[in-house]
Amino acid sequence: MSDQDSSTSASHTEGEFEGEMDEEVDEEVEGEGERDEKHRSSPAPSLSSFSSSLHAVIRIKQKYQAMKKRRQEMALGLGGAGTLTGAPVRTSPKIFTFDGVSPASLSGLSSSTVPPKKKRRRRKRVLFPNRGGRRAPPKQEHSRAKYCLYLLCAIVFIQVYNAIENLDDHVLRYDLEGLEKTLRREVFGQQGAVEGLLALLKDYLSTYVHNKPLVVSVNGPSGVGKSHLGRLLAGHFRSVVGETLVLQYYVLHRCPQEAEALRCAGNLSALISEMVERAEEEEKIPLFIFDEAEHMHGQILDALRQLVASKQSNEYLNAIYLFLSNLGHAHITKHMLHNSSSISMAMTASGRHSNLVKELTPVLRGTLGKLHALWTEADILPLGLLEKGHVMECFLDEMTREGFYPDRTNVERLAGEIEYYPEAGGREYSQTGCKQVVAKVNLL
Known part of the structure; x- marks a missing residue:
């Protein structure tokens, strides 16, 4: 080789x-x-890796x-x-040497460069007490909104109380309690009607803002106390609101001739307008009483119908109209004579009158509505027949006024001279009521 x-x-x-x-x-x-x-690739490298x-x-x-x-x-x-010999020795390049x-040193380097792993804080577990142990009642957090609610309730209570007091003050101005005592003492045999009239007045006079005037039609036979009731109301209102805000209108005296009805209607409208304007300035409610309304002419009724209509201004809405008449007296007399046997002797006057109003109001409203549209705006208040005991009370009161000694025997004798209807249901009803009482006492 x-x-x-x-x-x-x-x-x-x-x-x-x-x-x-x-x-x-x-x-x-x-x-x-x-x-x-x-x-x-593992999500979290550990120390072992x-x-x-x-x-x-x-x-x-x-x-x-x-x-x-x-x-x-x-x-x-x-x-x-x-x-x-002398050839250079081949050496490998120094690649990837340690x-x-x-x-x-490598272990120290690794430990110094790798940051220590942070310890996770464990959340505190909610520990519930054992079933046999006592459970602490939850704390009730008091909200500040409760105090605002209490304040609001107090304000509303004060406002309502003041409103009630104002209503009472307005009613006290008219002294309805004194009026009630007067009517109960002076009006005989019509206690139910008196209570109904006082209820209407109290509801209307409790406020000064109304959407319609108060119109009341008092109907009944002759001698049952219609005119006497009107005189008592006029005297009371004159004492509380003044002479200028009360009008007693007698048709046969003010306007006896039908030819003068148009002129009378104009004068009446002007007089009422003047009174309601004066009452508006004084913040009072006037009273208009029309006695013997069955004799009122059509022109006068038309003028009054326009005044009591709800489309009038505010001063015309704050007024009381009282119509006294014997319209529908035949229905009242017939009803009391035919139904007196069904009326219990133990029933109070208020109960008898409520039955009378309940049964006669539809009949009277239909009869009066045919005569004129004015009666459709009115509240019907019927007055019943007077019994013999009521007539004796009228004689006793009139004799006392005239200064006579109230002898019971003399009173019964005078009451016996009055004409009565045939006895019905154990009751004797007078045909003329107390109308002849004053004349007979004057003959003594």
Whole structure:
């Protein structure tokens, strides 16, 4: 074998050795790299994964040094046998060497560069008491909104209380309690009608703002106390609202002739307008009383119908109209005579009058509505027939006024001179009521 062949074979052997060594190192590095990638792909690398990577690097270094040493020994053996003296020794490039690095330094480096893992704070678990133990009652948190609610309730209460007080003050101005005492003392046999009239007045006078005037039609036979009731109301209202705000209109005295009805209607409208304007300035409610309304002419009724209509201005809505008439007296007399047996003796006057109003109001409203449309705007208040006991009370009161000694025997004698209807249901009803009482007392 020549020197050229030996050098060629040595170079081939050396090249093959280096290729094998590079392949082994590459395989080892690729294997370790795959392990590192697996560890990196994990969501949270731990200390054990880091230590395994460090051991892998150390093993690669040791294997590389052993392979390098073996390659150098093989190169020296081949060089001593067939290489030329003075030829430069072929050395491998210094790639991926760990010369001068110890495992202890690598471990210290790793521990210094990798930050320590933070400890997670555990949330406190909610501990519930045992079923057998006591359970602490939950704390009630006081809201500040409650105080605002209490304040609002107090304000509303004060407002309502003031409104009620104002209503009472307005009613007290008209002294309805005194009026009630007067009517109960002076009007005989009509206690139910008196209670109904007072209820209407109280409801209307409790406020000063109205959507319509109060119109009351008092109907009943002759002598049952219609005109007497009107005089008592006029006297009371004159004492509380003044003389100028009360009107007593007697049709037969003011306008007896039908030819003057148109002029009377104009004068009446002007008088009422003047009174309601004065009452509006004084913040009072006037009273208009029309006695013997059955004699009122059509023109006067038309004028009054326009005044009581709800389309008028405010001053016309704050007024009281009282119509006294004997319209419908036949229905009242017939009803009381035919139904007196069905009325219990123990029934109160209020109960008897409520039955009378309930049964007669539709009949009277239909009868009066045919006469004129004014009656459709009115509240119907019927007055019943007077019994013999009521007539005796009328005689007793009139004799006392005239200064006569109230002898019971004399009173019964005078009451016996009055004409009565046939007894019905144990009751004797007077045909003329108390109309002849004053005339008979004057003859004493």
